[in-house]
Amino acid sequence: MSGGTGTDGPVERMRRRAVPLFVLPMAAVLALVAGWPLARTLWFSLTDATLATLDDHAVIGLENYYWLGLDPVWWRAVGNTLLFAGVSVTLETALGFALALVLNRRLPLRGVLRAVVLIPWAIPTVVSAQMWAWMLHDLYGVVNTILLALGLIAAPLAWTADPALALPAVIAVDVWKSTPFMTLLILAALQLVPGELYEAARVDGVPAHRVFLDITLPLVWPAVMVAVIFRTLDALRVFDLMYVLTGNSRETMSMSVYARQHLIEFQDVGYGSAASSALVLVVALVTALAITAGRLRLGDGEPER
Amino acid sequence: MRAVRLIGRAGLWLLVTLIVAYSAFPLLWATVSSLKTGSALFEPSLWPGHASLTNYRDIFTVQPFGRNILNSLAVATGVVTVSLGLSVTAAYALGRAAFRGRRLLLLTVLSVSMFPQVAVLSGLFEVIRWLGLYNSLTGLGLTYLIFTLPFTVWVLTAFMRSMPRELEESALVDGAGPWRIVFGIFLPLLGPALVSTGLLAFIAAWNEFLFALTFTLTADRRTVPPAIASMSGASAYELPWGHIMAASVVVTVPLIALVLAFQRRIVAGLTAGAVKG
Incomplete structure (x- = not known):
C-alpha cells in the first residue's frame, strides 16, 4: 500500500476526503445483494429450512453436509463440473490460441473476420444451447445428417440423451461459445508483442516454432493465465448450458444445477444451501490453487500518483 | 519456393473458411430453420423451400415474446444505469485515492464478480420476498447488481487510474471539489470507457438466466432467456423448434449488430478488466 508515503499533497488529501462518500453507496449495495445473502446461505446450510418455512427453522448443525457427503448424485455433479471445467477450458485455450495466431496475421478483411469470430x-447462453439442441436433435438434427452423409457414423446418435455423449456434447457447445473470449484476450496480448522482436528473429533465421516458444509464449503468458483463471471460475459455476441442453439429467448435472434443484424444485433450502456452500468452497480452493500455480498478483496496481 | 508459398496461402485460406463456418453456421442454421414450417422443418435442406415468417408472427401473437423483450430491455437498461452511477464515484476513490482497506475492497469486489450465483440464491430469495419484490422486474434488477456492479467498478477503476493527475491539480486550484472533478472533468473524458463497460454489463444482464428463472414466475414477467428456455409443446418430442429458432434469431441479431458496431470498445473493456487489473 502507498498510504502516506512521502508525497501527501493537496491532491492526495482531496482524494482521501472523497473516499467515504464515494465508496459507501457501492459497498452498501454489494453488502445487500452479495454479502448478506451469502451469509444467509451459509446459515441456512446449518438448518432444516424449506422454501415455505424460511422464517421458522431449527438449527441442525452439520447434518445437511453429512447427507450431502453420502449422496452419490452430488459427487457425480462434482465430478461432472470439474471434468467440464478442465476439459472445456483446456480446449478453449488451445483453440483460442490457434485462432488468435491466425487472426494476428496480415489478412485482408481482418476486421470482418474478427467480428465473425465474435458471433458465438x-x-x-440459453439461445446457443437451444440452437445446438436443435442441431444435435437425434432424429432431425443437422449434425447427424452431416455425419451420416460423410459416412462418419452408421446410425443417428442421441447426442444429449446418450449417457456417454451428453457431457461431451455440453463441452462441445461450451467450447463453441466461449472460445471467442479466449481468442480476444490472447489476440489483445499478441498485439502488444513488439514487431521488432519478430523482425530480429527472422533476420537471425530462428525457426518458427522456436520463435513461438521463446518469444511469443513467454510474453503473452501472463495475459493467458488471467484469461484461464476467469474462464475456469466461470466454468465451475456453469448452469444454463446443462439446464437447457439436458435438464436435470444426472449424466451432465453440474454443482449449480444440483444445488438449484434442491433449493427451488425440492424446496429444501437447508440441504440446497449446504450444496451451494460446498460449491463456494470448491471455487475458492481452485482459485487459490490457480493463483499460486500461475504466480499471479490480482487486484494489485498502486493508485495513480 | 513459390509453390510452397502458394500451398501455405491456400492452407491459410482453408483455415479461415473453416473458422468462419464453425463460428457462423449455428446462427445460419437457426435462421434457415426459423423460416421453415410444418414438415419442412424436419428435412435437412439448407434452403427453406417455401420461406415463411409464420414462426416470427407466432412468437409475438401466440406467445408474449414482445413483452419478454421489453422486460429484458427494461431490466438491463435499469441495472446498467444504476451500476454505472454507483461505480463512477467508487472507481475514482479506488483508482486514485490511497486509503486503508483499498486493496481488500478491490479484492472483495473481484471475488464477488467471480462468485457462483447459486451461492446467494436462498439468501437473495429471502431478501426479495422481504422487500415484496418477488416476480417483479425491480426485484430481478436488484439481484443483477451482484454481477454488474463488481464488473463496472473493476473496469472503471482501471480506466480512472489512467487519468492524468494534472487535471485534478488545476481543478483544485480553481476551487473544485471531488464531485466536480469526477462528474465535470473526468466523466466526459471517460465516455468511451463508459460505453465499453456499460455495453458489457448490458450484455451480461440481457443474457442472465438463473436469477430470471428463479425470481420471476409468470410469463408476463419473464425476460428473454427463461422465455426461450421454457418454450415447449405438449411433450419433449413436440418442442416447437420453429418458434424457438425464430425467437433465438430475434434476440441474437440485434446483439450481434451491437457487438459488431462496438467491437473495438468491447475488446477495450474486456482487456481493461482482465489484463490491466
Whole structure:
C-alpha cells in the first residue's frame, strides 16, 4: 500500500476526503445483494429450512453436509463440473490460441473476420444451447445428417440423451461459445508483442516454432493465465448450458444445477444451501490453487500518483 | 519456393473458411430453420423451400415474446444505469485515492464478480420476498447488481487510474471539489470507457438466466432467456423448434449488430478488466 508515503499533497488529501462518500453507496449495495445473502446461505446450510418455512427453522448443525457427503448424485455433479471445467477450458485455450495466431496475421478483411469470430460469444447462453439442441436433435438434427452423409457414423446418435455423449456434447457447445473470449484476450496480448522482436528473429533465421516458444509464449503468458483463471471460475459455476441442453439429467448435472434443484424444485433450502456452500468452497480452493500455480498478483496496481 | 508459398496461402485460406463456418453456421442454421414450417422443418435442406415468417408472427401473437423483450430491455437498461452511477464515484476513490482497506475492497469486489450465483440464491430469495419484490422486474434488477456492479467498478477503476493527475491539480486550484472533478472533468473524458463497460454489463444482464428463472414466475414477467428456455409443446418430442429458432434469431441479431458496431470498445473493456487489473 502507498498510504502516506512521502508525497501527501493537496491532491492526495482531496482524494482521501472523497473516499467515504464515494465508496459507501457501492459497498452498501454489494453488502445487500452479495454479502448478506451469502451469509444467509451459509446459515441456512446449518438448518432444516424449506422454501415455505424460511422464517421458522431449527438449527441442525452439520447434518445437511453429512447427507450431502453420502449422496452419490452430488459427487457425480462434482465430478461432472470439474471434468467440464478442465476439459472445456483446456480446449478453449488451445483453440483460442490457434485462432488468435491466425487472426494476428496480415489478412485482408481482418476486421470482418474478427467480428465473425465474435458471433458465438455475443449469443446468449440459453439461445446457443437451444440452437445446438436443435442441431444435435437425434432424429432431425443437422449434425447427424452431416455425419451420416460423410459416412462418419452408421446410425443417428442421441447426442444429449446418450449417457456417454451428453457431457461431451455440453463441452462441445461450451467450447463453441466461449472460445471467442479466449481468442480476444490472447489476440489483445499478441498485439502488444513488439514487431521488432519478430523482425530480429527472422533476420537471425530462428525457426518458427522456436520463435513461438521463446518469444511469443513467454510474453503473452501472463495475459493467458488471467484469461484461464476467469474462464475456469466461470466454468465451475456453469448452469444454463446443462439446464437447457439436458435438464436435470444426472449424466451432465453440474454443482449449480444440483444445488438449484434442491433449493427451488425440492424446496429444501437447508440441504440446497449446504450444496451451494460446498460449491463456494470448491471455487475458492481452485482459485487459490490457480493463483499460486500461475504466480499471479490480482487486484494489485498502486493508485495513480 | 513459390509453390510452397502458394500451398501455405491456400492452407491459410482453408483455415479461415473453416473458422468462419464453425463460428457462423449455428446462427445460419437457426435462421434457415426459423423460416421453415410444418414438415419442412424436419428435412435437412439448407434452403427453406417455401420461406415463411409464420414462426416470427407466432412468437409475438401466440406467445408474449414482445413483452419478454421489453422486460429484458427494461431490466438491463435499469441495472446498467444504476451500476454505472454507483461505480463512477467508487472507481475514482479506488483508482486514485490511497486509503486503508483499498486493496481488500478491490479484492472483495473481484471475488464477488467471480462468485457462483447459486451461492446467494436462498439468501437473495429471502431478501426479495422481504422487500415484496418477488416476480417483479425491480426485484430481478436488484439481484443483477451482484454481477454488474463488481464488473463496472473493476473496469472503471482501471480506466480512472489512467487519468492524468494534472487535471485534478488545476481543478483544485480553481476551487473544485471531488464531485466536480469526477462528474465535470473526468466523466466526459471517460465516455468511451463508459460505453465499453456499460455495453458489457448490458450484455451480461440481457443474457442472465438463473436469477430470471428463479425470481420471476409468470410469463408476463419473464425476460428473454427463461422465455426461450421454457418454450415447449405438449411433450419433449413436440418442442416447437420453429418458434424457438425464430425467437433465438430475434434476440441474437440485434446483439450481434451491437457487438459488431462496438467491437473495438468491447475488446477495450474486456482487456481493461482482465489484463490491466
